[in-house]
Amino acid sequence: MYTTDMSGNKKAEVVAEDPEELAAFEARVANDEFIEPKDWMPEAYRKTLVRQMSQHAHSEIVGMLPEGNWISRAPNLRRKAILLAKVQDEGGHGLYLYAAAETLGTSRDEMTEALLSGKAKYSTIFNYPTLTWADIGAIGWLVDGAAIMNQVPLQRTSYGPYARAMVRICKEESFHQRQGYEIMMHLAVGTPEQKRMAQDALNRWWWPSLMMFGPPDEKSPNTAQSMRWRIKRDTNDELRQKFVDITVPQAEAIGLTVPDDKLKWNEERGAYDFGEVDWEEFAAVVRGEGPVAKERLQARQKAWDDGAWVREAARVHAEKRANAKVAAE
Amino acid sequence: MDVIATYALRLGDDSLILGQRLSEWCGHAPALEVDLSLANIALDQVGQATHFLNLAGELEGKGRDGDALAFRRDVMDFTNCLLVEQPNGDFAQTIARQFLFSHYQALLFEQMAAVKDTRFAAIAAKAAKEVAYHATLASDWVIRLGDGTDESKARMVAGLAWVWRFADELFAMDAADAAAIEAGAGVDKSALRGAWDSRVDAVLAEATLARPAPHRATTGGRIGRHSEHLGHLLSEMQFLQRAYPGATW
Ligand SMILES: [Fe+2]
Ligand SMILES: [Fe+2]
Ligand SMILES: [Fe+2]
Numbered sequence: 001m002y003t004t005d006m007s008g009n010k011k012a013e014v015v016a017e018d019p020e021e022l023a024a025f026e027a028r029v030a031n032d033e034f035i036e037p038k039d040w041m042p043e044a045y046r047k048t049l050v051r052q053m054s055q056h057a058h059s060e061i062v063g064m065l066p067e068g069n070w071i072s073r074a075p076n077l078r079r080k081a082i083l084l085a086k087v088q089d090e091g092g093h094g095l096y097l098y099a100a101a102e103t104l105g106t107s108r109d110e111m112t113e114a115l116l117s118g119k120a121k122y123s124t125i126f127n128y129p130t131l132t133w134a135d136i137g138a139i140g141w142l143v144d145g146a147a148i149m150n151q152v153p154l155q156r157t158s159y160g161p162y163a164r165a166m167v168r169i170c171k172e173e174s175f176h177q178r179q180g181y182e183i184m185m186h187l188a189v190g191t192p193e194q195k196r197m198a199q200d201a202l203n204r205w206w207w208p209s210l211m212m213f214g215p216p217d218e219k220s221p222n223t224a225q226s227m228r229w230r231i232k233r234d235t236n237d238e239l240r241q242k243f244v245d246i247t248v249p250q251a252e253a254i255g256l257t258v259p260d261d262k263l264k265w266n267e268e269r270g271a272y273d274f275g276e277v278d279w280e281e282f283a284a285v286v287r288g289e290g291p292v293a294k295e296r297l298q299a300r301q302k303a304w305d306d307g308a309w310v311r312e313a314a315r316v317h318a319e320k321r322a323n324a325k326v327a328a329e
Numbered sequence: 330m331d332v333i334a335t336y337a338l339r340l341g342d343d344s345l346i347l348g349q350r351l352s353e354w355c356g357h358a359p360a361l362e363v364d365l366s367l368a369n370i371a372l373d374q375v376g377q378a379t380h381f382l383n384l385a386g387e388l389e390g391k392g393r394d395g396d397a398l399a400f401r402r403d404v405m406d407f408t409n410c411l412l413v414e415q416p417n418g419d420f421a422q423t424i425a426r427q428f429l430f431s432h433y434q435a436l437l438f439e440q441m442a443a444v445k446d447t448r449f450a451a452i453a454a455k456a457a458k459e460v461a462y463h464a465t466l467a468s469d470w471v472i473r474l475g476d477g478t479d480e481s482k483a484r485m486v487a488g489l490a491w492v493w494r495f496a497d498e499l500f501a502m503d504a505a506d507a508a509a510i511e512a513g514a515g516v517d518k519s520a521l522r523g524a525w526d527s528r529v530d531a532v533l534a535e536a537t538l539a540r541p542a543p544h545r546a547t548t549g550g551r552i553g554r555h556s557e558h559l560g561h562l563l564s565e566m567q568f569l570q571r572a573y574p575g576a577t578w
Contacts, residue, residue: 061361068356072349075569075578076396077379080352081372087355088368095361133569133578183578191576299357307359309484310420313477314360320476 002059002123002147002212017042029230034160037103045229048222049159050104051120052231054111057097058122060090062115062296066130067139075133082179083136089172096168100161116301118288125212127290134187134194134201140180142202142209142247148173149243150213153233181250188254195255202251203259210274211282213240244272332508334388335408336515337449338398339505339551341381342409345399346559347430348374349566350417359420366466370427373459380452400570404560405553412495414550414559418488421481424470425488431464432528433499436521445513468532475536482538489541497546500525505551 021040028035035041064087071087074080098108114120125143130136148170155166187198214220214236226232234242244263251258262275285293330338351371358364382395393401412430417423438460441453474481500522509515533540549555569578 061356064356064364071352071355072565073568075400075576077345077375077382077399079578080348081375081379084352084355084368084372084375088365088372091356091361091364091368095365098361186578190578191573193573194576303357303359306357307363307420309478309480310359310363310474313474313481316481317473317477 002056002150026228029158029228032156032230033158034163035158036160044225045231046104048226048229048231049162050101050106053097053101053104053162054106054114055121055123057094057101057111058115058120059126060094060097062122062126062300063143064090064094065296065299066126066128066292067136069130070133070136073133074136079183086140086176086179089176093165093169093172096165097162100159100165103161112304116297116304118297121286123212124282124285124290125208126296127285127293128204128208129292131204132197132201134184134197135205137180137183137187137198138201138205140176140178141184141250142180142205143212144173144176144180145247146209146212146243148177149239149246150234156230156233158230184256185254188256198254199256202256206259207277207281208285210240210243210277211285213237213243215279215282241271244274248272330385330389332505333512333514334385335505336509337381337385337388339408341378341385341395341398342407343413343430343434344374344381345378346407346409346562347413347426348372348378349562350413350415351423351427353417354423363420367423370463370466373456373463377452377456377459380456384448384452396570400567404555404563407553407555407559407563408551409559410495410498411547411550411556412492412499414556414562415492415495416558418491419484421474421484421488422491423488424467424474425485425492427463428467428471428532429492429496429499429529431460431467432525433521434460435464436524436528437516437518440516440521444516449514464528471532471538472536475533475538485536485538486541489538493541494544494547498548498550501546501548501551503551 022042025035025039025041025045035045067083067087067090071080071083074083098111101111102108111120115122125146130139151166151170151173155163155170157163157166184198184201187194189195217223217235217237220236223232223235227235248258248263260275262273264273265271266273284290288297348371351367351374354367355364355371358367378399379395382398386393386395386398412426415422415426435457438453438457442450442457444450444453471485474485476482500518502517502519506515506518510517530540569576
């Protein structure tokens with residue numbers, strides 16, 4: 001998930017806080033009140049939020065790359081416009097999220113530097129390549145679909161600016177999910193080549209999509225704390241199960257096969273049993289060893305470096321204008 | 330193709346090729362806000378292209394729609410001006426291209442919104458609002474970069490120097506233009522030049538930039554004589570339609 005805790009198995013460090021303030025804060029959160037930027041908050045809460053929100057923002061921005069890869073090759077004018085608008089939406093999501101994270105006292109430039117240095121993470125899913133047009137369908141359907149599953153509950157997360165950003169973002173993500181599924185539906189009833197393309201995309205994106213929900217609950221030590229703080233509202237495994245249960249019938253409806261031998265409806269549980277995610281691969285991708293991780297960071301670094309003179313010119317020009325205005329007064 | 334269809338085709342091709350070029354920036358722009366603005370302009374251009382190319386196909390009457398026209402023609406049948414197919418270069422070159430083109434498009438669509446043929450007038454009326462914004466955005470960047478740092482100024486000068494030779498083609502008139510005017514669909518582009526010059530000069534002055542030296546016009550786009558760049562753009566844009574003939578998407 002864009003927001004899953006990828007900090008590994010480290011327990012969040014404990015900083016001594018004023019017990020009365022802490023108790024009052026915990027009570028407000030437990031009461032489902034929103035915490036606003038000027039309110040007192042424990043340091044660990046602030047840190048966790050900055051990490052989670054900046055990671056989410058970075059995921060939106062890095063996520064523009066795999067889909068952006070197909071804008072110039074979209075198969076018709078309508079699909080081109082839809083994809084361009086989608087990728088632009090993701091950029092907009094990045095912008096709201098950076099702005100929301102900045103209210104916690106970390107600047108966008110600092111967050112960007114952390115991304116480029118490899119210190120900050122982004123969703124593992126964007127370290128996989130988009131090879132065919134069907135990948136654009138698969139990403140919308142599965143990746144935006146998985147993102148929604150996590151983000152809908154975050155509309156009621158305890159930090160006000162984050163919750164409000166989520167409300168706006170969720171509306172657009174569900175559009176993206178439907179558009180992606182629509183691409184897949186179309187391919188699935190197309191020529192044999194198109195159908196093969198769709199199945200191949202599902203084969204490649206299925207397991208990485210399940211990884212988006214993060215490590216299994218027993219290996220996610222910060223989940224309890226985050227849930228108590230209402231930064232997270234469901235566990236990784238709960239969300240993963242929900243995703244499987246919703247998505248498998250969607251695949252069946254268009255005649256595609258989910259690439260999992262162990263997938264089976266469990267009447268008793270009223271849910272699908274499914275195979276084990278390759279957690280070793282997940283860990284490697286989190287470490288920055290995903291198939292196209294180097295390409296993704298290189299592209300972000302290049303945009304940042306190549307744009308430096310533009311940002312500098314804009315800054316200098318604004319300064320000249322401000323000085324001219326002062327001189328004129 | 331009859332001349333009125335050709336006229337619509339040219340308008341559509343200009344927008345299509347520029348939209349394609351601009352979308353290459355998506356995810357790679359100098360700042361997030363810039364990324365969003367360039368994508369916005371690209372989207373507007375793709376939208377205009379869709380309208381004009383569909384209209385061209387309709388006027389042609391051979392069952393080709395906008396997609397058939399966009400994805401199934403070769404270089405020699407594309408009728409866009411040479412300016413829009415120029416590579417993005419650095420951000421300054423992209424802005425220089427946009428600056429010249431958007432001021433032209435703004436003047437063109439302002440007039441076209443009032444032509445007799447309601448099909449052209451309707452598309453132009455909607456597009457006029459969009460391109461007026463593009464012209465403002467491009468002008469603001471010309472000013473920022475021209476009157477920014479030494480480096481940005483040098484880059485802006487180089488960007489303008491690259492695109493300047495393609496400006497004359499925007500205003501060139503031929504038989505298709507004359508027929509379109511006659512039919513109440515077209516605009517006298519040569520008459521837009523004076524207003525374009527004064528708008529462009531005003532921005533350059535504010536940007537502390539000199540107007541580039543006169544250059545012999547490089548033309549040919551309207552009759553399918555393009556730069557080497559267009560073929561590469563098309564081979565990428567048309568890949569799926571070429572690789573899977575007959576498939577729908
Ligand atoms: Fe998004
Ligand atoms: Fe998201
Ligand atoms: Fe999305």
